Amino acid sequence: MHEPTSGRGRRHGTSRSDPFDRWFRYPAGFASDYASLLLNQLQLPTAGLVVDPFTGSGVTGTAARRAGHSFFGVEAHPLIAELAALKLGRPVGDPGGLLAAARGIAERVETTKSSIDLSGEAELTLRSFDPTTLTVLIKLRNSIRKQHEHEWNLYLKWALLATLRDVASVRVGWPYQRPGSQRQPTFADPISRFLQRVTWIADDIRSIREVESNSLTFRVKQGDSREARNWAEIGEGVAHGCLTSPPYLNNFDYADATRLELYFWGDVTSWSQMCSEVRSDMLTATTQQTSVGAARDARLSLQRYGSVGPLINDLADQLQKERGNRTRGKEYDRVLPDYFVAIGRILENLATVLSPGAPTVLLVGDSAPYGVYVDTPGLIAKMATELGFTLEEDVILRRRGQRWVGNATRHNVDLAERSVLLRRN
Numbered sequence: 001m002h003e004p005t006s007g008r009g010r011r012h013g014t015s016r017s018d019p020f021d022r023w024f025r026y027p028a029g030f031a032s033d034y035a036s037l038l039l040n041q042l043q044l045p046t047a048g049l050v051v052d053p054f055t056g057s058g059v060t061g062t063a064a065r066r067a068g069h070s071f072f073g074v075e076a077h078p079l080i081a082e083l084a085a086l087k088l089g090r091p092v093g094d095p096g097g098l099l100a101a102a103r104g105i106a107e108r109v110e111t112t113k114s115s116i117d118l119s120g121e122a123e124l125t126l127r128s129f130d131p132t133t134l135t136v137l138i139k140l141r142n143s144i145r146k147q148h149e150h151e152w153n154l155y156l157k158w159a160l161l162a163t164l165r166d167v168a169s170v171r172v173g174w175p176y177q178r179p180g181s182q183r184q185p186t187f188a189d190p191i192s193r194f195l196q197r198v199t200w201i202a203d204d205i206r207s208i209r210e211v212e213s214n215s216l217t218f219r220v221k222q223g224d225s226r227e228a229r230n231w232a233e234i235g236e237g238v239a240h241g242c243l244t245s246p247p248y249l250n251n252f253d254y255a256d257a258t259r260l261e262l263y264f265w266g267d268v269t270s271w272s273q274m275c276s277e278v279r280s281d282m283l284t285a286t287t288q289q290t291s292v293g294a295a296r297d298a299r300l301s302l303q304r305y306g307s308v309g310p311l312i313n314d315l316a317d318q319l320q321k322e323r324g325n326r327t328r329g330k331e332y333d334r335v336l337p338d339y340f341v342a343i344g345r346i347l348e349n350l351a352t353v354l355s356p357g358a359p360t361v362l363l364v365g366d367s368a369p370y371g372v373y374v375d376t377p378g379l380i381a382k383m384a385t386e387l388g389f390t391l392e393e394d395v396i397l398r399r400r401g402q403r404w405v406g407n408a409t410r411h412n413v414d415l416a417e418r419s420v421l422l423r424r425n
């Protein structure tokens with residue numbers, strides 16, 4: 001057994017090889033072996049309920065299931081919420097049926113010689129693959145879409161979506177897809193890679209069928225975890241623990257980061273649709289998401305959070321000044337208040353659903369836009385103590401150096417990812 005690593009060495013995202021994590025690589029904050037280790041250390045009651053307000057691809061959920069717990073999570077990104085729900089849903093039958101369906105589709109695609117119409121494809125799709133690969137991918141997609149009522153349809157869809165980055169001939173690493181920058185595809189043959197991915201999914205499903213207990217429940221709700229109504233179905237004071245990784249300040253635009261999959265599948269056809277349908281429930285963590293009005297309201301709302309409000313407003317003032325010193329400065333000063341108000345609302349919702357004494361672990365990094373140090377984990381912990389939690393531990397998981405910041409924000413501040421352990425009073 002290898003050492004759990006919290007994803008060390010994997011710059012962004014889940015493990016490429018661990019069961020369930022390997023279904024699709026998403027910037028997850030941690031890998032499932034680390035989530036398992038943490039859940040184990042928290043010593044939750046047997047068959048407890050674990051929650052995650054930033055469910056993402058469901059790493060906490062699958063680790064909770066492995067540890068014999070139930071899970072409830074909220075995720076804003078519709079496509080990623082679908083993935084997490086799929087991983088955590090009850091399998092629809094013997095995965096032999098999935099393998100058979102995938103082989104049938106692959107065979108049809110290999111033997112159909114008809115040409116395909118590319119006129120409806122997004123620019124990003126057209127530029128990301130060589131023409132032969134693209135033809136095969138589209139035939140696979142059309143074939144899967146055609147069988148939308150097939151019981152294994154969503155699993156086939158995800159095996160194909162995860163194949164896209166494997167076979168792209170341009171740089172498609174996280175967080176930005178760069179269709180202008182060529183690369184050698186990691187895998188040459190889309191059909192065999194798709195089948196490989198289906199095999200992994202089938203193997204992982206088999207592994208849960210062997211251990212699954214009927215008394216446990218797993219649920220992923222697509223929506224905004226700031227909204228109390230998205231937590232209503234689990235009731236008050238019933239959850240036994242929380243393990244989560246919030247978006248880091250100015251890290252990813254999670255909608256943009258999944259543009260390739262969204263455009264390819266046809267969920268989204270324009271940037272405005274991306275903003276209105278994919279991003280709408282997400283908290284503000286990047287300058288692309290800000291607005292003057294939201295930032296002004298947030299500055300006022302921060303007053304609710306005791307001494308931490310003025311600290312955040314003071315940082316926003318410093319950032320506003322830095323922006324003023326630049327010709328086309330970025331609006332970090334608008335991100336900050338909105339981000340922390342959102343975190344405050346989510347902590348309030350957690351305080352409602354967690355039982356007294358329940359632990360909450362947040363894995364989150366600090367940041368230093370324009371060299372102004374923002375101690376995100378420390379500020380979150382301070383807010384939490386105003387909202388019914390006690391801080392038990394705040395430890396560095398790994399140092400990040402300056403690797404995560406772009407040229408525009410280069411600075412000399414050492415950054416770290418930290419693990420913050422809170423306990424519900």
Ligand SMILES: C[S@@+](CC[C@H](N)C(=O)[O-])C[C@H]1O[C@@H](n2cnc3c(N)ncnc32)[C@H](O)[C@@H]1O
Binds near residue numbers: 026029053077254
């Ligand atoms: C660091 S990722 C967490 C990934 C997760 N640990 C996993 O297993 O993939 C943060 C997630 O929070 C989601 N998110 C952002 N704002 C949200 C909100 N208001 N409500 C629910 N989810 C949100 C993002 O879409 C993203 O998937």
